[in-house]
Amino acid sequence: MAKQDYIPHNKVELEAWAKSFVKTEEAYVDEYGIREAGLKTTQKNVENYSSSLEKEREIVEMKQKQVAITKQFRKTLIADLRATAQIIKTDRKSVV
Numbered sequence: 387m388a389k390q391d392y393i394p395h396n397k398v399e400l401e402a403w404a405k406s407f408v409k410t411e412e413a414y415v416d417e418y419g420i421r422e423a424g425l426k427t428t429q430k431n432v433e434n435y436s437s438s439l440e441k442e443r444e445i446v447e448m449k450q451k452q453v454a455i456t457k458q459f460r461k462t463l464i465a466d467l468r469a470t471a472q473i474i475k476t477d478r479k480s481v482v
Contacts, residue, residue: 401439404432 394400408429414420 397439401432401436404428404435408432 394403408425411420411425411428415422415425
């Protein structure tokens with residue numbers, strides 16, 4: 387049976403967990419083999435991850451907005467194409 391990992395797999399939970407872990411790590415600098423340099427590395431990694439995750443959230447939100455805009459343009463285009471096709475169909479009947 388595999389050991390369960392104590393580090394969260396969910397990216398949002400990981401961010402919260404890592405921020406909490408850094409606070410604990412800060413409290414134990416120079417104990418349990420935790421050194422200032424290691425703490426600074428962890429702090430920077432958490433900062434980079436949080437920054438990247440925020441950028442990802444912004445991109446996802448922008449994508450959702452763009453998908454909604456494209457959906458509306460698609461509806462407008464289809465309505466226009468159907469109207470034009472109907473005009474052509476009706477006009478052909480009157481010519482024949």
